[in-house]
Amino acid sequence: MSSRFVRTLRTPAGITVIAGVVIVLLATVFGPVLFGEAASARDIAGRQQGASLEHPFGTDELGRDLLARVIVATRISVLLTLGATGISVVGGVIVGIVAAVLPSFARRLVNALIDILLSFPWLLLALFFSVIWGTTATGAMLAVGFAGIPVFGRLVSTLASSVAGSDFVHAARILGSSPLRTAVRHVVPNILPPLLVNTASHASVTLLSFAALSFLGLGVQAPEYDWGRLLNEGARRIYVDPMAAIGPGIAIVLTGVVFSLLGALFSEKRSGRTLRALPRRSRAETRAIFTVPDTAPVVEAVDLRVSFRAEDGGVVERVHGVSLSVAPGEIVGIVGESGSGKSVTAMAIAGLLGPDSLVESDTLVFRGIDMTREPTSVEKRRLALEQAMIFQDPLSSLNPSLTVGRQLREVSEIHGRTGRAAALARAVEALTLVRIPDAARRLGQLPHEFSGGMRQRAMIAMGLMGSPRLIIADEPTTALDVTVQRQVLRALRDAQRSTGAAILLISHDIALVSGFCDRVIVMRHGRVVEELAADRLDEARHPYTRGLIACVPDMGTDRDEPLPVIDAGEPVPEQKEIVA
C-alpha cells in the first residue's frame, strides 16, 4: 500500500496535486501575514480599477488590491471548509457507527432516516440550518457541516456493516468484546482508508457550498471576507471589471479541484488502453464475393497469435501460434484448463475480440472471409447468417431488456431481409427445434422469464435463424447442472443435424468433449499440445492429455485411491513481451 502510495505521488497527476496542496497550504498559513497589508491598504484615488499589471484582479470600491484580498481570503475559506468537513465527518462517523452497532430494528430506522435526509440536496439542508444558526461565518460552518452528516453517516454505516460481517469482528465478539469496543478497535481502523479518500472529495464539495452560502450573503459577513463574499462583491461590478468576479472564482475552482483530485488520486485505478484499431479496408480493396466450395474447411487458422494489453501497460501474448482447421459439418472440441487460451482462440475465429486485443496470424479465414480485418458489409451479412455463438453464462448472454423473440428475429430481419411475420414464423420453428414448448408465447417473454437451460437453448435457436455453417459454443454447459447440460447438448446436436453446421465446442471437461465431438484439440498455455480423434483418446501421447483423461473417474475407478492430479510442475512458457 505505502509503496503504491509513493508511486501514485510520483505520477504527473500526483505531482500536480501535491503542488496544488502545498500552494493552498502556503497561502493559508502565510497569506494574511504577507499580503494582509496590501489587502487592507485603501487607495481612494485608485478605486474600482480594472485589471492591470499592478492590480491583476483590479481594485475594489476602497481601492484595495483584489489579488491580495483573494490570497488573504484563502485562510478563512480553507479553515471554514476544514471546520465544516470536520463536523460532517465526525458527525457522520458517530451516526454511522451507532447505526452499525444498534439492534437491527433501530438500525433500520436510522438508515431510513439517513435515506430520507440524503434525498435533500445539501444546499437546502444548509439553508435550513442557516435559518437556525443565523447568517454568520460560524452559523454557515455549522450549517454546511451538518448538511454533510447524512452523506458520511451513510458511507460509514455501509462500510461498517460490511466490516462488521467479517470473520475477525465475529471472533472479537465471541471473545467478549463489547459492541462499542469492537467498533472502535476493530471496525474504525478498517474503514479509515476509504473514509479519508471521501473526506478529501467532500472537502471540495464543502468549499463550493461555503462559497455558495457566502455568495448568497448568508455566510461570512463584512468586514470579514472569504472567496464567496469576494465573488459576491465582484459580481456586482461585473460591468466595470469582470476580473473582480473571475479572480475569486478561479481560486474557488482551483482549490476545489485540488481537493477532489486529492481524493480521486488514491482511489483511481489505471484504465486499460486499447491496443489498436482494426485496419479499415478501403473500398478498392474489397474483394469480389466468391462462392466457397462446400468441401473447403469452414475455419482455417495458421499460426494464430493473440495479445492483450496487460495491467501494467505492457503487451502480453496469450495465444502463441495456434493452427487448426474445421471441416464442414465436423464437431471439433477444444479442451484445456482456464487460461489455456481456448476461449480467446474461439473469439478470434469469430472476430469478436475487443479493441484491447491484437490478433495476428498467417491465415485466419472463415469460409473465405479474412477474420483479421474489419469485414465489409457483405462479409458482415454473411458472418451474421453463417456464424452462431453460444457463451458460457446464459444469464448474461441474452439482452435483459429485449424480448427473446425480438432477439431471435433480428438477424433474419436485418441480414436475411425477411419480413417480420416470416421471421416470427422462423423463430417459432427454431425454438421448437431446440424443444422449447409453447414457442409462440415464449417469444414474447423477456430472458429473465426463462430458466438457465432454456436461455442457452434460445441462444442455439438464435444461431439457427440464419443458415449457420459454424456454431461456436464456448463452455455452453459449464454454468448449468448435469440434467440441463444434457438437454442443451441435445439441442446443439439437433441443430447440427438439421443445418449441417460445424461445431467448435470449447470446454474444460474432456469427458464431455470426447463424448460429443469427432475430433479433440488439447490446449495448454496458449499452445496446441495435442490433436486427435475423439474415439482414439486412449492413444494420446502427450503427458498433459493423458493426465486430463486420467482425472476423469469412471465406473472402474478404485475409490480407495485418491483421484490423480495433473502435475503442475511443468514450467509455464514465459509470456512474450512485445513492444507495442
Next chain:
Amino acid sequence: MTIPPAPAPSPTSVLASPTPVTPASGDRGDRLRQLVGSPRLAFVIRRLARAVVSLVIVLIASFFLVHLVPGDPVRAALGPTVSPEAVEALRRELGLDLPLGQQFLDYLRGLVTGDLGVSVTSQRPVGATLAERLPTTLLLAVVSFVVAALGAFPIGVATAVSSRSGRHRAADLGVSGLLGVLIAVPNFLLAVLLISVFSVGLQAFPPAGWGQPSQVVLPVIALAIGPLAYLSRIVHVEMLRVLEEPYLTTARSKRLPGRILYVRHALPNIVAATLTAGGVVLVGLVAGTVLIETVFVIPGIGSTIVSSITAKDYPLIQGVVLVYAILVLAANLLIDLALAALDPRSAIAEA
C-alpha cells in the same frame, strides 16, 4: 438529523408508524412482495410510503424551524431597536404565544386551507407570494433538466463508443477533460462567467430579469450545463459497462449496424442507472435555482428564500422551505415511478 432533539416528537416515533417503512431489507420486502403479488407494485408502494414519511418529517421540520432558532426569533426579526410592545404584538400575530400543541394544530389547519401566514416584511399572505413565484422556478428547473437530459445521452453514448474503439484518443481526452471542468465549476460561478462573456462582452443576452425568451437562455445554460456534464459522465460509464456485457458480444456476433447495437441493445440497459442518477441531478437542479435566481434576479421562490432568510421573515421562510422540500420529494417520487415503469425486469431488487 434534520430535527435536533428539543421538544419535537422524535422522528423515530414517526417512522415507527404502521406504514411499511423503507428500506425494506430482506424479509420485510419479501413479505410485502408476497402480499401484493408483484415486485413492481411492492416497489411503488414502498416508495409511496417513503414519500409520505418524508412529507411528515418535512412538515414537522418546517414547523419547528422557528422554535429551533436560539434566543427569541421575534426579537431577532424586528431588531434591537423595536419596543417590547411591538415584539409582543408580532409574537401574538404569529401565534407564538400559544401552547406548542395548539400552534402545531393551527399550522396544519392553515396548510390544509392554504393559509401559510403573512409575511412579516411585506405584510402579504405567504401563500399568494409562493403561488405567484413558484411557476417561474418550476419552469426554470424543468427546462434545464430537459436540456441536461436530452444533451447527456448523445454525448455520453458517443464518448463511450469512441473511447472503447480507441481511435480518437486525443479527442476523447479533450472531451472528458472538458466534462470534468464543467462538473467542477459551480453553477453560480458559471452564471457570473456567462454574464461577463455573453451579456457584458458580446451583449448577446440580457444579464438579468425574466419574462422574455432571451432572458431564459443564460440561466438555463448556467443551471443545466453542470448536470448535463455529470449525466453525460454517468451515461458514458454505464455505456462502457454495458458495451462489455456478454449480451453485447452476442449482438456484435449478429453483426448489427451500430445504430441498432447502441440504441436498441445498449441504451435500454443503462436506463435504470441513468434515471437514478437523473434523480440526483433533478433534485440538485431544484436546489440550484436558489443560486441561479439570485444571480440573474429572477422572481422565483429561490431568490425569495435568500431574501427572507436575510430578513428573518419566518413565516415566509417556513413557506419557501416547505415548498422546496415538497418539490424535492416530488422529484424523487417522479423518478421512482419512472424507474418502476421503465425498468424492464422490474428487478427493482433494492439493496
